[in-house]
Amino acid sequence: MIEVVSIPPLATVQDLGRDGYWPQGLGRAGAMDPLSHKIANMMLGNEIDAATLEIPMTPARFTFKKETAFAVVGAPCNARLNDTALPRAFAGFAHPGDRLELGAMTSGARVYIALPGGIDVPVVLGSRSTQLRETFGGYHGRVLASGDQLRAESTAQPLLPHGGLSLALPPLVASESTDIVVRALPSAEHDHFTPSAIAAFWSEPYSVTNLSNRQGYRLEGPILENASEGELRSHGIVPGIVQVPRGGQPIVQLSDSATMGGYPKIAAVIEQDLWKFGQARPGDSVRFEMIDLSAAAKAASEEAELIEEYRRDLGRFALQIAGWS
Numbered sequence: 001m002i003e004v005v006s007i008p009p010l011a012t013v014q015d016l017g018r019d020g021y022w023p024q025g026l027g028r029a030g031a032m033d034p035l036s037h038k039i040a041n042m043m044l045g046n047e048i049d050a051a052t053l054e055i056p057m058t059p060a061r062f063t064f065k066k067e068t069a070f071a072v073v074g075a076p077c078n079a080r081l082n083d084t085a086l087p088r089a090f091a092g093f094a095h096p097g098d099r100l101e102l103g104a105m106t107s108g109a110r111v112y113i114a115l116p117g118g119i120d121v122p123v124v125l126g127s128r129s130t131q132l133r134e135t136f137g138g139y140h141g142r143v144l145a146s147g148d149q150l151r152a153e154s155t156a157q158p159l160l161p162h163g164g165l166s167l168a169l170p171p172l173v174a175s176e177s178t179d180i181v182v183r184a185l186p187s188a189e190h191d192h193f194t195p196s197a198i199a200a201f202w203s204e205p206y207s208v209t210n211l212s213n214r215q216g217y218r219l220e221g222p223i224l225e226n227a228s229e230g231e232l233r234s235h236g237i238v239p240g241i242v243q244v245p246r247g248g249q250p251i252v253q254l255s256d257s258a259t260m261g262g263y264p265k266i267a268a269v270i271e272q273d274l275w276k277f278g279q280a281r282p283g284d285s286v287r288f289e290m291i292d293l294s295a296a297a298k299a300a301s302e303e304a305e306l307i308e309e310y311r312r313d314l315g316r317f318a319l320q321i322a323g324w325s
Contacts, residue, residue, distance in 0.1 A: 092164025
């Protein structure tokens with residue numbers, strides 16, 4: 001069990017989301033950075049869709065009430081267990097009275113905390129994710145607050161070395177770039193924009209604005225002019241869709257996206273790169289890279305291979321630990 005001492009606004013319990021309710025107007029919710037969420041769970045031997053605590057920005061402080069394993073994965077934030085510094089992706093054990101502190105983030109925007117078996121909250125419509133607009137799921141359908149206590153789903157503890165273990169995470173920004181590069185497919189109204197707007201969208205960087213949250217990120221950069229006249233009827237949208245309202249500045253729909261919208265859609269960010277928006281903060285520079293369906297399918301296969309590689313490495317390490325004991 002872990003108790004919240006202090007926590008920033010909008011920290012919620014999330015899993016990989018609530019699918020299958022789009023026709024009823026209910027969005028998916030789920031982790032903004034599904035990659036960090038999955039890795040945190042795998043480090044404890046959990047199923048990858050087990051519930052974790054998603055913390056946007058920091059600082060935050062927690063106290064452990066019982067001896068338990070835990071994992072912290074995500075943005076670098078000078079995390080400490082008592083007086084011991086923790087790496088970006090860490091799994092280890094805490095004892096009653098131990099303090100977990102997450103300091104100021106030096107980059108990135110979200111940290112995930114996992115407990116054995118996942119965080120114990122009710123399953124609602126097939127998911128433990130928090131639906132903030134509808135106020136259900138997660139921890140009583142709301143954001144976390146001081147004094148809240150989170151219980152582990154399982155009492156079984158994973159095999160971990162005495163000092164814990166850590167993993168390397170994929171970089172948010174490639175070493176040769178200053179921009180967060182996300183891959184995207186042209187969407188339904190892509191060719192309705194002017195040639196100069198299309199060229200700018202795929203070549204110029206956009207800055208993440210302060211008007212960004214779990215529902216969507218508003219970007220600022222070259223104005224995208226729509227060559228078509230008239231209005232669109234509202235139509236279905238999903239996380240990853242890049243809409244362009246009248247002002248010509250794009251909006252990227254994310255985990256808490258609406259299910260319908262009427263703005264023209266210029267692109268769709270592939271699911272494998274949505275985690276990058278989950279770690280983008282206001283002021284970060286984002287650039288869109290156009291790919292085709294075959295490249296999108298290859299990206300999905302590469303992510304599955306990466307997850308399996310993490311799983312194999314952790315499995316081999318657990319066998320080594322079992323042999324030492």
